[in-house]
Amino acid sequence: MQNVKTMSSREIATLTKKDHSHVIRDIRSMLSQIDDPNMDDTDFKEVFDGRGYTSEINLNKDLTLTLVAGYNSRFRYLVIKRWQELEQQAQASSPVTPALPNFTNPADAAIAWAEEYKAKEAAQAQVTELKPKAEALARISSSKGATGIRDTAKAVGMRQNDFVAWCVDDTKPMSRRFMYRDDRGVLNAYSHRTSAGLMTQKLQSFVGHDGRDRAEPRVKFTPAGVAKIAEMLEKERNKELEPM
Known part of the structure; x- marks a missing residue:
């Protein structure tokens, strides 16, 4: 497996003399503008602390340089120099060709x-x-149009309950989850999935058992979201089949 070099938001904050929370904010803004559904953990990875808050975000070289393109020249220079050091370290540690x-x-x-x-x-x-x-x-x-939870589960070859459990599994980092349950137990889409164009969420009105009008969020998966999930599941299955 290729070892992809990354730079953490904390190191970027140190190099650019910025508050770390501001760097996190800038990264989120950049990712929402890029809006590329094909990005995964090899491009950026959000790291969480024990309380579920963002500890840092690791970026690959392209995203790092895209981020600091809006910073001043001195800070861009420092980040680029640091990337050159990382690449030189990677070359020095790469195996010798037989x-x-x-x-x-x-x-x-x-x-x-x-x-x-x-x-x-x-x-x-x-x-x-x-x-x-x-x-x-x-x-x-x-394909065209977004699909609901049941049809998405069917498309990726899972039972609906197993699919929902996979999407909300809180043992995984948030960057690999798709949904969460609110205080009422209603499924909601994570904002990083909707901003990436992988899911949609809209309020749906209905009449409750008490006869009153109510509204709850209804999540759906876009074609790109279904493909992303199928790809992630395939990688997980292949990893399970790898010899110990």
Whole structure:
């Protein structure tokens, strides 16, 4: 797995002499303006403390430089220099490329050819396996209209109750959750999911058992949201299948 370098909001605050809460505010504003549903934990990751509050947000290089583009020249320079240090550290710690086999030796050449052939076969098998999954995600992403909880659960191959439990699981960081229950137990969408275009939430009016007009939030998942969930579930399932 590729080790993606990130910079924390706390380090950015130190380099730019800004209050950390202001950097967090700037990051949230930037992410809402970018509004890219394809961003995940390799791009940015929100870290929470024991009380559920944001402790810091880690950004990749592109998002870090996008953030400080609005800061003054000296602060941009300091952040860029720090990124250069991080990249140099990554290069220094990267594994050395193994030496090529001695192709003048028939035995070594045969072994190298066999290993290359096996690698190509494995890569082709992986492509064959992932192709229908990719096509399914593409169909979901290109479909029109948002779907409710039941239809979304069906689309990603889960029972509704299991799907809801997965979406609200408070053992996961908030950046990986989709919904939460309010004081009345009603499901609500997290704002970072609606701002990213993965979910919608609207008030729906209805008549209660007492005959009075009432209103409750109704959440739905956009096609991009369904595709994102399917992708996350696939990664989780593949991780479970990895040998210990």
